[in-house]
Amino acid sequence: MMLKTQNITSSDYNLVIDQLNDWWGGRQMTDMLPRLFFKHFQESSFIIKDKEQVLGFLIGFISQSNPQIAYVHFIGVNPNFRNKHIGRTLYSTFF
16 A cells, blocks of 8 residues: 655544544544644644545644654544554654
8 A cells, every 4th residue: 555645734624533533442532633733733744545534644743942842742543544554654754
């Protein structure tokens, strides 16, 4: 499978949030991922999709006070696509 990573966009929010709780077995995770991350951290957040199906995503940002420091706030991989190096690819792209 060829993994194509791209920057996250505001329009990706609904694609991710609509299935997020299911990825975590019904746990309420959506509160941890407000829309503002998809709007204000697009340059440092990434998504892998196959058509309109989300395979995985990473929400991260670079420190404004020290650009040598970066933080991964949230990463998720679709359970149907785990063990296919999606998380590794997202982390590699971020770093």
